[in-house]
Amino acid sequence: MSTSNDNFTAWAGVQRGKPFTKMELKLKEWDADSIELNITHCGLCASDVHALDEDWFPSDFPCVFGHEIVGTVTRIGENVKHLKVGDRAGVGAQSGSCHQCEACLDGQPNLCLEDYLYTFGSRWPNGDKTYGGFADKWRGDHRFTFKVPDDMTSEIAATFFCAGITTFAPLRRANIIPGESVVGIMGIGGLGHFAVQFAKALGAKVIGISHNESKRDIALELGCDDYISVNDKESFDKYNNGLTHILCTGTSSDFAWHTYFALLKINGHFINVFSPTWDLPGMNSFTLFNKQIKVYASKIGTPKEMEDMLAFAAENKIKPWITTYKMDDVNKAIEDFRAGKARFRFVLEN
Ligand SMILES: NC(=O)c1ccc[n+]([C@@H]2O[C@H](COP(=O)([O-])OP(=O)(O)OC[C@H]3O[C@@H](n4cnc5c(N)ncnc54)[C@H](OP(=O)(O)O)[C@@H]3O)[C@@H](O)[C@H]2O)c1
Ligand SMILES: [Zn+2]
Ligand SMILES: [Zn+2]
Incomplete structure (x- = not known):
């Protein structure tokens, strides 16, 4: 049973190539593996623009893009042990997998052969849509969420989750x-x-x-x-x-x-x-x-590689070059991205 508000506000794509529209949508159904974030930052990747333009395959509009998400944990399901309420956490381009195919059993759910869930545009097993980070909240499977290192700011951390x-x-x-x-x-x-x-x-x-x-x-x-x-x-x-x-x-x-x-x-x-x-x-x-x-x-990376990367990046002071935009200016960010102005990543901020 849900105890929090199940709705969230998003800047959603509604039609191929068209500007995003602000709207209220419903989060996925809560379960023991769920985790919820108040999104503070979300990076903008070329894949968001490809998906908005339906360059690869049709998008399931309304679709909430954005898959370099960082936020504060507001709620955890009973199976969540690696994060607690108040922690900063991130999620990348993958939000779920079957957990039982050869790839998943081998620790490579990024290559899941049965039920790879993209952070946006896929469907949870019960039919709810996966929604990404151009929004105020994100709810998904804790097994694809990662703790942000303490010495990394959230705006910097966001772009690590895909790029x-x-x-x-x-x-x-x-x-x-x-x-x-x-x-x-x-x-x-x-x-x-x-x-x-x-x-x-x-x-x-x-x-x-x-x-x-x-x-x-x-x-x-x-x-x-x-x-x-x-x-x-x-x-x-x-x-x-x-x-x-x-x-x-x-x-x-x-x-x-x-x-x-x-x-x-x-x-x-x-x-x-x-x-x-x-x-x-x-x-x-x-x-x-x-x-x-x-x-x-290579396709994104495994959860283990995600943890290794965050530690390696913190240790080696890897720093993305970013420009921040307010989440409400996401359409302007897309326009500037299309114009090739990113040096080198745009990050939307709530
Ligand atoms: N494999 C995965 O798991 C995965 C994950 C995330 C993204 N991706 C894909 O990775 C690619 C890069 O994403 P990104 O966010 O880094 O994009 P980006 O910021 O737009 O950078 C791509 C770079 O590629 C070069 N380029 C691209 N199209 C070109 C063209 N038509 N003519 C000339 N140069 C071109 C440009 O570099 P120069 O000007 O320096 O040549 C451009 O800066 C995208 O295709 C994205 O969908 C794959
Ligand atoms: Zn990406
Ligand atoms: Zn699998």
Whole structure:
């Protein structure tokens, strides 16, 4: 039985590509695994905009986007042991899983094969919708919520829950060797600016790879050791067979595999987290075999990796570059995001 108010106020998407509308909606049904937050902050990710625009698949409107959520715990179900009322907690792009498939049993619910619940646009087992963070409250499953480190402010913490984990997890798994690995980060945006900092903190030499010549100075300021401008052949030639890893967080639709495989050393890694609206192009098999390149992907991260990331970020002073907007100005934030003004993440604040 619910003892709190089951309604909440959200800035909801109501139609493809259209501005958000402020409205009252109903939280999911309360149960023993539930936890409720008063949202203080929520980051804005490119995936929110893709979902609003229905770039990948239809959205279940009204849909409350936002999946870099931080708030204060206001209520916990009887199964919740890792957080208490008054704690600061966060939730990212995943809010639920089946808990019994091979992936879930292996501690990788981010790859759940049966019932992966996105923080917005999915349905809880009873049919209630999952709602995200452009709102005043969030209610969901405690198993996808994490304590915010004490020495991290909430506005800073928010963006770790998607951009942070999505870049930390694959870099952490990629066997980066301090002083030896040379890691290229494609796309210096919300995810990319975290990736640069994580790769650097893991001990790699870091090369920013960007379409935007004007980001050179800012990439170096972020911690890149050097910079490849996509339209400058000379800067590519300098790193021919020179990188051990590439992490792709964004590129343009004229992307060609061979251009980036040429940058990799033998047995190099090409790791993709970018999710464009277009299909990745075909690749020539010889460009793949000749250097035995490993091409693979990564989806957010596991709960364990989320905890490791928060600790690593706090310890290594990883700091997102953010601009805050009032939650009521979410439509302005989306407009500015579409205009490419984010340097590098926008955070909505209640
Ligand atoms: N795998 C996952 O689990 C996961 C999780 C979260 C997000 N994502 C996906 O990751 C991607 C990045 O998200 P984000 O929030 O970091 O986005 P973002 O802030 O917009 O950054 C993406 C960067 O990619 C480059 N880029 C993107 N589209 C381009 C184009 N058409 N032409 C030229 N350059 C382009 C730009 O960098 P430069 O100007 O420096 O080239 C841009 O700054 C999105 O596709 C998102 O859906 C995946
Ligand atoms: Zn995201
Ligand atoms: Zn599962």
